[in-house]
Amino acid sequence: MKRILVTGAFGQIGSELINKLSDIYGQDNVIATDIKSGNYSGPFEKVDVTDGKRLYEVAKQYKVDTIMHLAALLSATAEKMPKRAWDINMGGLINALEVAKELDLQFFTPSSIGAFGPTTPKEHTPQDTIQRPTTMYGVNKVSGELLCDYYYYRFGVDTRGVRFPGLISYVTPPGGGTTDYAVEIYYEAIKQKSYTSYIKEGTYMDMMYMPDALTAIIQLMEANPDQLKHRNAFNISAISAAPEDFAKAIQVYIPEFTLEYDVDPVRQQIADSWPNCIDSTAAQEEWGFKAQYDLQAMTKDMLEKLAAKLK
Structure with a gap:
């Protein structure tokens, strides 16, 4: 290139x-x-x-x-x-x-x-x-x-x-994806110390920073x-997580954070049709893919960057 x-x-x-x-x-x-x-x-x-x-x-x-x-x-x-x-x-x-x-x-x-x-x-x-x-x-x-x-x-x-x-970023606002709750939850953790998830508890999906x-x-x-x-x-994937996993990771840095649920049936149906976790072996073997951020490392960085952004 x-x-x-x-x-x-x-x-x-x-x-x-x-x-x-x-x-x-x-x-x-x-x-x-x-x-x-x-x-x-x-x-x-x-x-x-x-x-x-x-x-x-x-x-x-x-x-x-x-x-x-x-x-x-x-x-x-x-x-x-x-x-x-x-x-x-x-x-x-x-x-x-x-x-x-x-x-x-x-x-x-x-x-x-x-x-x-x-x-x-x-x-x-x-x-x-x-x-x-x-x-x-x-x-x-x-x-x-x-x-x-x-x-x-x-x-x-x-x-x-x-x-x-699902891709998670502090730069670009959510754009109409089913996994966008995993971005919104960090914004609301900073602004409101709480979040209401449209995806139900226990719904695992792959994510990446x-x-x-x-x-x-x-x-x-x-x-x-x-x-x-x-x-x-x-x-390719880095993290397989459900809404409550994000909440627990956030509570390490914002102990008062709370998570509630108001499930959106359309997006929940989409999420239920997707895998819980995918195998990235082919990408690892053919071109050396390896993610650097797990859930905890991503959460720390997201909260730090968003706190500065939302001042």
């Missing part, structure tokens, strides 16, 4: 990724694109990913060698607008893949634990297993995994990707392609 175009650059992942990429490759070599402007002093172009012609023009104009395609509607939002989710998530993806094919670019797009479904093994979910999701977001992600594989095998596009768990997620993207993209047996949709 030398010159990188990022779609959805001001979303949950992109807003932090563009700055990390800039630190490594130079700000002039990281081109941010989105349907709205954001806080970035490097090159920016307004791009709707459903407009394939515009995306192609920008990629060619800046002579990029890599596309990191992040533009998408997340799980809970996608359930409210399934047709729009398909148009953006799948239409945008095939447009970006076409640009990568035409310009011979390296390509990254994230999948998700949402690609799994209720018939997937819930404990230590294998890299290769049954995937029959029951959400539009999950259908999009499975379709996207297959599409990226197809563009690699049929056209030779250097596609790569990971299945992200954003610094680990960003490192994983770059590490995978820089990996020797000869080492990649799977290429796309690598399982």
Whole structure:
């Protein structure tokens, strides 16, 4: 990677990724694109990913060698607008893949634990297993995994990707995901010393702190392609936790913190269809994935950073 175009650059992942990429490759070599402007002093172009012609023009104009395609509607939002989710998530993806094919670019797009479904093994979910999701977001992600594989095998596009768990960050506010409670709980711990979870007690899901997620993207993209047996949709995770686990971790630093529940049936149904914990062995063996933050280390850092941010 030398010159990188990022779609959805001001979303949950992109807003932090563009700055990390800039630190490594130079700000002039990281081109941010989105349907709205954001806080970035490097090159920016307004791009709707459903407009394939515009995306192609920008990629060619800046002579990029890599596309990191992040533009998408997340799980809970996608359930409210399934047709729009398909148009953006799948239409945008095939447009970006076409640009990568035409310009011979390296390509990254994230999948998700949402690609799994209720018939997937819930404990230590294998890299290769049954995937029959029951959400539009999950259908999009499975379709996207297959599409990226197809563009690699049929056209030779250097596609790569990971299945992200829930991502936790102090920088970007929650953006419509089922796992967003794991971000909101830290904000409310600082502001209110209490939180009401829309996910019920005992619901385990995989999570990851954003610094680990960003490192994983770059590490995978820089990996020797000869080492990649799977290429796309690598399982990666750092933490498997339920709401009460977050509460206990927070109470180490804020003893008076309390957790209550008011379950949202839609998001709970989505959460129940996902694994409790996934197996990241393939990512570890093929490109050396290893998360640095466990629940306690992440909680300490989140609370410190948010306390400073919310002053």
